[in-house]
Amino acid sequence: MTEDTKTRKIAAIKGTKDILPQEARKWQKVETVAREIFERYGYREIRSPIFEATELFKKGTGETSDIVIKEMYSFKDKAGRSLTLRPEYTPSVVRAIIEHRLYLQPQPLRFYFIGPMFRYDKPQKGRYRQFHQIDIEVFDEKDPAIDAEIVEMADHLLKTLKVTGTETFVNSVGCRKCRPAYHKELRNHADKARKLLCVECQRKIDTNPLRIFDCKISGCQEVSQRFPKITDFICHECEEHFRKFCAYLDLFNIKYRLEPRLVRGIDYYTKTTFEVITPALGAQDAILGGGRYDDMMKVFGGPDMCGIGFAVGMERLVSLVPFENEETQSIYIAYLGDLAKELAMDVAKELRHEGIECLVEYRKRTLRNLMSRANKLGAKWVLIIGEDEVKTGRYQLKDMMTGEQKTVKRELILKTLKESS
């Protein structure tokens, strides 16, 4: 080993980060709550590989999406196959459903998933190259009631996690039949107003005219307000779908805002799209977003089956969940001497097997030090086993909150703990 390799620090690579124990607690909580809620709505977990054939995302996510054009972690394996670390989850589920003929099963096609995604973006707050999503997908439900149901479920998840101050935006982006006409119409309008738009927006006329709606320059906003709205332009079927979707949201008493400017940067969406945002996150303000994709299954050679789903950004969500310091119910065993050590190990084993968190540290310390350690670690109780205790078989059990201490026989430790907790 050269001196160079010995001393150079290896750090987590750009756009990735470690989730340290305190933070991980919060993640666990969020994951647990999400699982419980989703299961209650009839969803089941599905897990797919972290990498797939590059082709899957080109076809699924879309050749013209930013994700595919510039954000994929693609590489060749030793056999020369082009593989990609998944940038999103939906194409993988669709692939799995077709591959395993899941649509032939009697179970409802409702899936959820929690795991890492990879996008070669420029990292910022709330945006990482390896990030995590909670994802849900429903297949074979055409009724707009399901669109409203998943928005309600998302809302329920956020409320359960005490995330407040969010706003829900909804829109319809039309379907294959009506969207091209709208794009054309919008482009025409924008082109006529070209001179009134900023340089950026002039560029958007050709690339993505929908994005002109996003411009923050007041001149552009004034102009774009007179552009046709997609909701006035969509076909009868899409319009009906959207109207019912909104009516069902009202039924669920979900507050939302129509946002004709809401365009999601993924090619496959049809009809319903929605997003939940919060001002608390800054520029990366979307906690959760999703929509309907009626054509993807067919594109992959599966049955003509519609899909709808949403993805929650874990990093963003976790950062909004209020911190709760959960009380640990742990016991710290402070022993003095070799005989006591063996007793401590034995008691610890028993308590752990009975479901009690128990810590023994194998380092010579004074009792004062042991108590101090127990205090710092936040132990609820300390069990003291010293020479006297070894002789009498009666141990000292101290409640660290009240400072009360009692003498307890070995056989009664467990009972005493359970009674006082």
Added chain:
RNA sequence: GUGAGCGUAGCUCAACUGGUUAGAGCAUCGGACUGUGGAUCCGAAGGUUGGGGGUUCGAGACCCCUCGCUCACCCCA
């Protein structure tokens, strides 16, 4: 990918217009206190000032490169 700002101990920050051996608080570990925690006092450990190069008698500070973070654009979760 474009533009701007910032990188000093685990954390929060000092160090004058470039000038001795880069300091403090908090946290950590130990001692005062030999079988009883939280308080106080004392002490220790902790840094190639993100990394590399340059200017200079002399660089934490100035210049260039690079890496990383932050903000905005873009995009999205």
